Amino acid sequence: MVDPLVEFEEKAKATIREAMQSLGTQTSLPMEIPPAEIGDFAFPCFAAARELQKSPQEIAEALSQHIDAAPHFEKVEVKGPYINFHINQEMLALKTLAAILEMREEYGSFEPNGKKILLEHTSANPNNPLHVGRARNPIIGDTLARILRKVGYEVIAEFYVDDMGKQQVTLTWGVENAERLKSLGEISQPDPAFSDKPDHQMVGVYQAATKLLDEEDVLAEIDAMVALYEDGDSRIASVVRKNCELVMEGILQSLRRMDIHFDSIAWESDYVIRGGAVKSVIQQLANLDVTDYEDNALYLDLDKFGIKGRENKFYLTRSDGSSLYSTRDVAYHLDKLARCDEALNVLGEDHKLKARVVNICLELLGSDRVADVVFYSFVALPEGKMSARKGRVVYLDGLMDEAVERAMKEVEERRPDLPDEIKHGIAVTVGIGAIRYNIIRVQAEKSITFKWEEALNFEGNSAPFIQYSHARCSSILRKDKGSDLYNPNRLVHESEVQLLKALARLPMTIKKCGEARAPHYLASYAYEVASLFNQFYRDCPVLTADEPLKDARLALVQATKWTLKNALDTLGITAPEEM
């Protein structure tokens, strides 16, 4: 019994199907979920009305004559063009509580579907610390990974490290010419708050070196290094790798703090230097009539694919024959697709054209599959786009520090009774949770303007609100665990019923998120459950209730706790026992 609602929905559909047969029609069965006061499932009769040339009201009336939905539904009523089904609350309570209390941490999870999905996300360039402009990538990616695991996929979360780009070689050039950069006074010191992190230690050198790219001799040196690197020069390969690894260490450290982990790290250089996969891709593409050369640089003619713009040439190599990012990405994707049943990428909206071209290339190379992509818009600052160069940047590390600090202030105020260690633990849980929630609750396509007050909001529609409800559940259950022999029929108060119905929707919500690749639905859901619990908490005293009712309510609290915990876990947010 993975999803307690399925049985009810199937029953409703079955009765409608039978009723339609006796009316001689067989249009589709789009069951809707109406507003709570109206019913639990609703069948709109518009389609059938069109087919039978009658008014939807008449059809609803006629259909209802043939409907007997007992015992799953206690009432089926016609309201205008709709047939509204009212769930038998006792039966729902029984099935829902049984499902949750039996499945516990598994509630909301589905059976393995036997498919392996390779989810690439974050894949930030290893030359900068992460900043909040791109912070949606790891959060969306990690949340999707968690959702897809629940839905039954075997998920490989992979970070693709672009260690072949000119930017990475520029960083290494900077490290090797640090004296020159220093004498020019170009290297800015890392923010003292993060000076112990290797990504912050390196960024000054990278920025200083980037400034010198305007100078011809520097550019020539770097270009020469790029070419040697791609040709397999082992000295360059090893120093570039070493520098990238240092920055990566810092990046992964930041992500771990948000409970974001990877199953696999894929290094771009492995696809270029070893195995020659990129060379083979270039050769195959060069043989096609949709590509051509300009000054020895191979390009794809976008005109042939109906893609118009200022420039219709999409370059696949430089004129010295070295590869470009998208070309290497094609080689990487061929490898990726061979390792999974489905490939999914989380990419910034600036990658839309590139992702399309990569998929075009994959098809040109005869691949029967391409990668599916979730695009997200950037987080900008009120002053404009984030830019390290213009000194307009909020680092993820800074955001997390600030969040924990502000959360600590709240905890100090609200819970002076707790020992420091516990208070700090709560501050971390609340602060980091608030960041993740704030990012994930908005649909990915929407652009976000970063505001401290909103990012670190601890009230209303926020992670702490949900965490607080979970802590309230825990608090009650610490005082009384209740009995296994509860009687769900006791749960008749409106607040109890609404909460129960919401709890029953966790599996279908997670499923929807997985299918639509849209994690934000789960955030709304968790908020709704927490909110309904708070109403229940107001209306229905648990510990002081009389015996049979108390056990039923305790079971409901236990079920709420599991549901909130599983929803929060899936969002990558910790569910605290106390706050």
Add this chain to the structure above:
RNA sequence: GGACGUGUGGCCUAGCCAGGAUAUGGCGACAGCCUCCUAAGCUGUAAGUCAGGGGUUCGAAUCCCCUCACGUCCGCCA
């Protein structure tokens, strides 16, 4: 110039893919609720031309067309 995305009360946001029953909720504002399981909570009030215009439909925030605004891309950078 072309392409993709977004536009919902002062601010943020759900719903849009599969059109339907009074447009979801939060922040902020205002008015209330701690002798009762944690007030990071709860209740109530005010606040909306669903960017604008046209179309399809019995019915449009939702589908189609046009316009406007914002974001992003159209680099032998990534």
